[in-house]
Amino acid sequence: MTAKLAFFDVDTQRDFLEPTGTLHVKGAERLAGNLAALVEHARARRIPIVASADAHSPDDPEFRQFPPHCVAGTPGQRKVPATSVEGTRTVPSRPVAAADLDGARAAPAVLFEKQAFDAFTNPNLEPYLARLGALEFVVFGVATDYCVRAAALGLRQRGYAVRLVTDAIAPVAEDAGRRALEEMLAAGVVPTTTREVLSS
Numbered sequence: 001m002t003a004k005l006a007f008f009d010v011d012t013q014r015d016f017l018e019p020t021g022t023l024h025v026k027g028a029e030r031l032a033g034n035l036a037a038l039v040e041h042a043r044a045r046r047i048p049i050v051a052s053a054d055a056h057s058p059d060d061p062e063f064r065q066f067p068p069h070c071v072a073g074t075p076g077q078r079k080v081p082a083t084s085v086e087g088t089r090t091v092p093s094r095p096v097a098a099a100d101l102d103g104a105r106a107a108p109a110v111l112f113e114k115q116a117f118d119a120f121t122n123p124n125l126e127p128y129l130a131r132l133g134a135l136e137f138v139v140f141g142v143a144t145d146y147c148v149r150a151a152a153l154g155l156r157q158r159g160y161a162v163r164l165v166t167d168a169i170a171p172v173a174e175d176a177g178r179r180a181l182e183e184m185l186a187a188g189v190v191p192t193t194t195r196e197v198l199s200s
Contacts, residue, residue: 010141
């Protein structure tokens with residue numbers, strides 16, 4: 001059966017969301033309740049969850065711009081409890097066999113590792129979404145002005161409808177977050193809230 005709706009969980013990792021994280025997004029810890037409610041809603045209704053997660057090497061070039069964060073295998077790279085889903089299938093950011101992508105569709109959540117802001121730099125994401133068959137994505141996570149922006153715009157560029165949960169995102173910088181939100185809305189992203197998603 002073709003899934004018409006899917007959730008897209010952007011980088012809800014400990015280094016970003018927890019105050020002790022190495023690249024904590026200010027105020028992001030306050031999103032935990034809404035994030036948990038969204039994930040629980042998807043799980044209860046068998047809505048597919050697509051997630052992205054940074055998985056950096058210790059010497060990643062990105063660390064020239066930002067402090068080291070989400071190094072693969074470290075505690076900070078793990079997802080926060082609010083969005084952790086048992087049975088999640090992880091897809092590395094190197095090409096995998098088509099059979100692996102087909103098999104991943106049976107998992108309750110599929111997590112795509114990445115080393116850049118844009119989740120679509122994982123070469124498996126686009127073909128997986130084509131297999132998934134979703135037409136609309138509900139997007140949430142961090143950070144509004146970086147990886148959330150890249151995910152939402154990437155989905156719109158590929159023709160998907162996108163709803164952005166504005167009370168389940170947080171920016172690194174407030175001004176940049178506002179500009180990113182304006183850019184996403186101009187691209188056809190529709191703002192929504194956790195309450196609206198849960199009642200729909």
